[in-house]
Amino acid sequence: MITLESRLQRAVSDGLAGLVPGESARYQEFRERYRDRPDLFARECVRWRHGEGLAAYQQEILAELVTTRRLAVRSLHGVGKTTVAAIAILWFALTRDGEDWKCPSTASAWRQLREYLWPEVHKWARRLRWERIGRQPLTENRELLSMAIKLKTGTAFAVACTDPATIEGAHADHLLYIFDEAKIIPDATWDSAEGAFMGAGEDTPAEALWLALSTPTDTDQPHGRFYDIHARKRGYEDWATKHVTLEEALKAGRVSREKAEERKRQWGEESAVYQAKILGNFPDAGTAGVIPLSWVEAAIERWHERKDSRPGKVDVIGLDVADGGEDRSMMAPRRGTFLDELEDVTRAESGRVLDLADLVAAYATKHAATVVVDSAGVGSGVYGELVRERVRVVPFNGAEATDRKDAEGILGFVNCRSAAWWGARERLHPETGDDLALPPDKEDVLIGDLTAPKWETVSGGRIKVEAKKDVKERLRRSTDYGDAVVMALWVDGGGETIDESWMADAATILGGVEAREF
Numbered sequence: 001m002i003t004l005e006s007r008l009q010r011a012v013s014d015g016l017a018g019l020v021p022g023e024s025a026r027y028q029e030f031r032e033r034y035r036d037r038p039d040l041f042a043r044e045c046v047r048w049r050h051g052e053g054l055a056a057y058q059q060e061i062l063a064e065l066v067t068t069r070r071l072a073v074r075s076l077h078g079v080g081k082t083t084v085a086a087i088a089i090l091w092f093a094l095t096r097d098g099e100d101w102k103c104p105s106t107a108s109a110w111r112q113l114r115e116y117l118w119p120e121v122h123k124w125a126r127r128l129r130w131e132r133i134g135r136q137p138l139t140e141n142r143e144l145l146s147m148a149i150k151l152k153t154g155t156a157f158a159v160a161c162t163d164p165a166t167i168e169g170a171h172a173d174h175l176l177y178i179f180d181e182a183k184i185i186p187d188a189t190w191d192s193a194e195g196a197f198m199g200a201g202e203d204t205p206a207e208a209l210w211l212a213l214s215t216p217t218d219t220d221q222p223h224g225r226f227y228d229i230h231a232r233k234r235g236y237e238d239w240a241t242k243h244v245t246l247e248e249a250l251k252a253g254r255v256s257r258e259k260a261e262e263r264k265r266q267w268g269e270e271s272a273v274y275q276a277k278i279l280g281n282f283p284d285a286g287t288a289g290v291i292p293l294s295w296v297e298a299a300i301e302r303w304h305e306r307k308d309s310r311p312g313k314v315d316v317i318g319l320d321v322a323d324g325g326e327d328r329s330m331m332a333p334r335r336g337t338f339l340d341e342l343e344d345v346t347r348a349e350s351g352r353v354l355d356l357a358d359l360v361a362a363y364a365t366k367h368a369a370t371v372v373v374d375s376a377g378v379g380s381g382v383y384g385e386l387v388r389e390r391v392r393v394v395p396f397n398g399a400e401a402t403d404r405k406d407a408e409g410i411l412g413f414v415n416c417r418s419a420a421w422w423g424a425r426e427r428l429h430p431e432t433g434d435d436l437a438l439p440p441d442k443e444d445v446l447i448g449d450l451t452a453p454k455w456e457t458v459s460g461g462r463i464k465v466e467a468k469k470d471v472k473e474r475l476r477r478s479t480d481y482g483d484a485v486v487m488a489l490w491v492d493g494g495g496e497t498i499d500e501s502w503m504a505d506a507a508t509i510l511g512g513v514e515a516r517e518f
Contacts, residue, residue, distance in 0.1 A: 030132065058084050062088060073243075077215055078255055093149045096174045161185045167192040177193050181214050184298070185225070187224070216280060218294055246279055272289060290424075313367060314367035316489075318485055319487065321382050339439055360391075364392070372396050396487050413462055418465040423490070446481040449483070
């Protein structure tokens with residue numbers, strides 16, 4: 001007869017307090033069967049619903065992690081990279097339980113860990129087949145924490161990519177590093193993890209595995225460890241790489257062909273954003289694009305970090321007025337170096353200048369903000385109405401000449417459009433800019449707009465940015481989101497560099513301007 005006392009003694013001796021008799025044996029069998037088979041773990045130990053399961057490329061990633069030991073995976077968005085990382089963490093923790101193990105996880109942004117990776121770990125922990133694993137489910141708040149798994153002999157945990165010392169201090173006989181969205185993780189963090197591999201090899205009992213996953217991005221060189229590994233640069237021969245292609249994602253049903261085609265039309269097949277987000281390629285950084293994709297992505301990440309502490313006052317409003325058809329009238333409110341989410345202020349139901357002007361005037365008056373509006377063509381009517389309503393307004397005509405210079409005071413510009421777009425570039429520069437925070441949008445329209453225009457230098461040492469009509473012809477759409485943001489950055493708030501022509505007599509300014517449909 002098994003008494004309560006003997007049952008407790010057995011549980012303590014196994015180091016598995018809380019397990020019923022027989023569980024420790026099943027748990028040991030589980031660890032032996034799945035120790036080197038994370039792909040098999042995913043297939044057999046996850047409770048999949050009807051029609052669910054990992055895609056072939058996801059299974060390949062998990063299988064190759066053990067055979068290659070260092071695996072860098074690049075792919076388009078939406079193919080389940082974070083799912084793979086989460087399942088890998090659970091597999092490693094449960095199959096190394098009872099041994100000395102650690103699993104540090106990091107990402108290029110803390111938000112990726114807090115909002116994506118570790119919620120995904122929790123999701124799949126709830127879906128595990130614990131009867132097959134042979135132990136009780138991970139205990140919430142004791143074993144499974146918000147961003148950690150703590151078992152008796154090891155822990156999986158999140159660490160900021162800006163804290164390489166914590167990465168370097170992760171000593172254990174068995175290590176698994178997870179680098180999620182690894183494209184801009186600092187080189188110092190990669191170097192800190194390298195130390196663990198010095199003691200792990202075929203001739204030592206120590207084990208070290210490394211999984212780095214990311215969508216690609218361009219950089220101003222390009223450079224960065226994730227890029228260098230995929231470029232097969234010298235010194236990274238011990239890394240295996242995998243590219244999850246659009247066709248693989250389409251075949252697995254993880255991406256809609258219709259949506260992929262929409263993004264091609266929206267961004268252009270050769271654009272940096274299409275190459276990275278849809279094809280999973282590293283875009284050519286070069287010098288053709290005015291604003292690199294990586295700079296825009298970094299600014300959007302800053303927006304997420306600062307959205308709860310944004311400044312209280314809107315200083316400037318950039319207003320791009322639609323020219324009919326599918327074009328949109330977009331308003332970009334700016335609070336210092338923080339831009340609010342863009343607002344579509346198109347009034348398709350009436351299409352009258354007065355409607356748009358009244359809406360913008362009310363918003364600007366409420367915030368005592370300056371409006372920068374494209375005053376050429378259809379925008380002239382809105383500009384006139386804003387002047388009539390005594391709103392502080394600055395006209396923007398991209399074709400006009402300007403005496404502005406670049407930040408170093410060396411290069412000039414062929415027109416105001418070139419100066420405005422180059423000014424936006426300088427403010428987004430990761431080293432010399434002013435930490436602008438740009439808002440996200442569901443379809444990444446703003447990213448596509450800001451990375452679309454090309455540039456060149458012309459006679460006299462002047463910068464020429466591709467004309468809006470040429471960009472529109474190439475993309476078959478107008479860059480309304482991007483133009484609104486660029487105009488919001490054209491002047492400083494508080495009147496420091498604002499053209500005071502808005503103070504002129506309204507009748508003079510409005511000469512020949514009449515409200516009309518656009």
